[in-house]
Amino acid sequence: MNLAFHGPAPEGEGGPRLPGSLRLNPRLEQWLAFHPDGTVTIRPGKVELGQGILTALAQIAAEELDLPPERIRIAPTVTGESPNEAVTSGSLSVQEGGMALRQACAEARARFLSVAAQASGAPLAAIRVEEGRFIGPGGEIGSYAAFAGRGLLAGEARGEAAPKPPAARRLAGRSLPRLDLPAKIFGEARFLHDLRLPGMLHARMIRPPRPGAVLVEAPAHPALWREGGFLAVIAETEAEAERLAPRLAAACRWQGGAEIPDDPQAWLDAAPGEESLVARHGAPPEGGRMLRRLFRRPFLAHGSVGTCCAVALWEGGVMRVWSHAQGPYNLRADLAKVLGLPEEAVVVEHREGAGCYGHNGADDVALDAALAARARPGRPVRALWTRAEEFASAPLSPAMAVAVEAVLDEAGTLASWRSHVRSNGHSGRPGRGAVPVLLAAPLLPGGRPVPPSQDAPLAGGGGAQRNQIPAYRTPHLEARMTRLSEMPIRCSALRGLGALIHVWAIESVMEELAAMAGEDPLAFRLRHLDDPRAREVLLAAAAMAGWEGRAGLPEGEGLGLGFARYKNSGAWCAVAAHLRAEERLRCLSLSIACDMGEVINPDGAENQLEGGALHAVSIALHEAVRIGEGRVLSDSWAAYPVLRFRDAPAVAVRLIARPEEPPLGAGEASMGPTIAAIANAVHQALGVRPERLPFTPENL
Amino acid sequence: MIRCALNGAPAALPGGMTLLQALRAQGLNTPRFGCGEERCGACHVLLEGRSTPSCALPVEAAEGRAVVTLEGLGGRAAPHPLQRAFLAEEAGQCGFCLAGIIVTAAALLRENPDPDEASLRAALDPHLCRCGSHNRILRAIRRAAAEMRA
Ligand code: FES
Ligand code: FES
DSSP states (O other): OOOGGGSOOOOOSSSOOOOGGGTTOOBHHHHEEEOTTSOEEEOOSSOOSSSOHHHHHHHHHHHHHTOOGGGEEEOOOBTTTSOOOOOSOTTOIIIIIIHHHHHHHHHHHHHHHHHHHHHHOOOGGGOEEETTEEEETTEEEEETTTTGGGOTTOSBOOSOSOOOOGGGOSSTTSOOOOSSHHHHHTTOSOBGGGOOOTTOEEEEEEOOSSTTOEEEEOOOOTTEEEETTEEEEEESSHHHHHHHHHHHHHTOEEEOOOOOOSOHHHHHHHSOEEEEEEEEESOOOSSSEEEEEEEEEOOBOOOOSSOOEEEEEEETTEEEEEEOOSOHHHHHHHHHHHHTOOGGGEEEEEOBOSOOOBSOTHHHHHHHHHHHHHHSTTSOEEEEOOHHHHHHTSOBBOOEEEEEEEEEOTTSOEEEEEEEEEEOOSBOOTTSSSSOOOTTGGGSTTOOOOOOOBOOOGGGTOSTTTTOSOSSOOSEEEEEEEEESOOSSOBOOBTTTTHHHHHHHHHHHHHHHHHHHTOOHHHHHHHTOOOHHHHHHHHHHHHHHTGGGGGGSOTTEEEEEEEEEGGGTSOEEEEEEEEEESSSEEEEEEEEEEEOSSOSOHHHHHHHHHHHHHHHHHHHHTOOOOEETTEEOOOSGGGSOOOOGGGOOEEEEEEOOOTTSOOOOOTTTTHHHHHHHHHHHHHHHHSOOOOBSSOOTTTO | OEEEEETTEEEEEOSSSBHHHHHHHTTOOOSOOSOSSSSSOTTEEEETTEEEEOSSSBGGGGTTSEEEOHHHHOOSSSOOHHHHHHHHTTOOSSOTTHHHHHHHHHHHHHHOSSOOHHHHHHHHTTOOOTTOOHHHHHHHHHHHHHHHHO
16 A cells, blocks of 8 residues: 555644544554554544444554454443543544544554664655555565554654545445444343343442432331432342332332422423523514414433443442443543542443433443442442333433524515524533532432533534524524523433424424425525535435425325534435324335535444434434423333334435545434424425424324 | 253243343343333243243243243354344344344244234334334344245
């Protein structure tokens, strides 16, 4: 392979320009290690959530190092060793972690080759790398394996080696099979849930019936551990822990606590909050025709198929925790605060769990396990949540309301767009504030209530305001948000965050405006879009779905479109949904077109886009957390219906290839557009515009 | 002790618990716990060839019967056609739901080697996949069915 493109990269002002997570973790040894047997270990700080990130990272490393992918080993993320890449979320893993690893590998390769060149006298440009061996004009002059022990990775990345140009890539861009799937399909121990340590005990927790309730009486039992209001049943076997927990729970007495408002939407309208301006430009127009609409969505649950799990061991003054949380370092910070330990005395090691779809109880159960482990020093303790805890104790995605006012001018063109969103904050992740946010923390002696969740600023992706700004051209725009300052239900991030409601609101209003203007909704959108990449995905999805045949659909059927650029800075995605109204609404098929820049693994990207879209179908047609009697009533799958096999629509995905462009995430991009497309298809099928999620007969 | 045939070998399981608890206590990684109330499918095993949730079933129900888990269908050395097909289709994202689903598919294909779309989906309806891998899973089962019929 030619080396011409491995020349120095341009230096930015004040130090090297390093991509993604390499900026904060510039030491190359943090990212990779070469071994004498010819293998390489990469150490990502982003974790596998079922999105296939490990496979993509292995491809990136193998590509830059010119190694066969089988020679890449992947070390689990461990605090203190792996780079701190904060949280695996927001569809940023390839952007942040992948691009950092790409640069780290390019730089490692350049260092090895320059040593080979010096030692052999071969000119750098004449050296090829074949399966990890360095071939000069006269034959082999070294290898990664042979130079592995020379400490060549010491020191920080300098941004001096440029990764391969797109045209030279052979592995990145191919659909390599997922590395983690075989173990899961053969039933091998790959999930955290299957970690079995010698002498391991089993814990199940007993929760207060309401947030803030005080424990006044707990039975005396050797298996029951109490610390303030935190209760765990710790037993030698799972069966024993699960048999005892409900029995002992029934014998506990609690007092007080906060009731959850029975009507979340009424509460949402009235609750106090902080109003702020999200974005504004232009001046309000005079005249024109105004359209006012209000969109509402309920509290949503993550609903992982596996319940949250953690294993902890308290030994020698160190708390070691195995966790499937999305941010091992963030979790460590909060664990250290709650346990009163320095961060170095807490080690969080990642192991895979079931798909989490955002910030579920993965962090919380790690504290449960740690508290139980502290009660049984020297013995590993595995804590596992029940399905009821999964729904009623984990953070939920907040109920939201979005009011939109749009003005169409005399020429049928959008003249003004105002929107106002009311919501709890969407980020209650650990490791970010002074007060720990883990579920059990407030129950401990001296524990403080969990503060209301926050929203990242729009530039950081936003939370409730994510995708609040339409991609469509408007001379006047004003977007405001009210973040509620009380939080009766702990809220945090669910895949898509605020984008789910905003994209639907925007796309629904755009279609109504198109109708007011007497124009085809696709043509109306295109007339308001300047971004060629936006136009291309819309046209592609429409073509895939046969948009021009839309008028000919039988009665009771609809074809709807939805489009967004995720976070206004991520992937461009358009979806067309074909739907039929039966006794319920049935989504028959989805056509998805997506432009996510460079695609490392096309099959993995399609899998993610389709998965996000089906998740969105579930949210659009089925999901709502039931609340009443002052509490969360959804405590089982019976009380939280989701999409099942009989209702899964057919899905077609088209990726627009842009190998020259920076990669963008695929995990969330299709969700908002899918909900929007379904809503718009509902309008064609039934003549009503949905204003409330989910689109069930009751809500329509 | 409950005596049964577990993945083809005689086994003695402790009593007084659910079949799921007993199987996991044997060191098996599947079945998996997902809900404990027969509503998600993560814990399915074959009991006398029928796909059955094991999370609420007393282990005593397995007395004298044949129990097969995903591990019993095949492994890396000798994969079941369904396992091969799931790999070929990359059918899964997190993979947590797959053990129960493959077990159900194995029971279905034994009874009905050429299921139509409706019976295939009906058989899978007890199973949740929250990652949205439904279509890939359906394709994998159709692929395995075709291979097994050939
Ligand atoms: S764990 Fe048995 S069906 Fe969910
Ligand atoms: S693959 Fe994750 S639940 Fe099915």
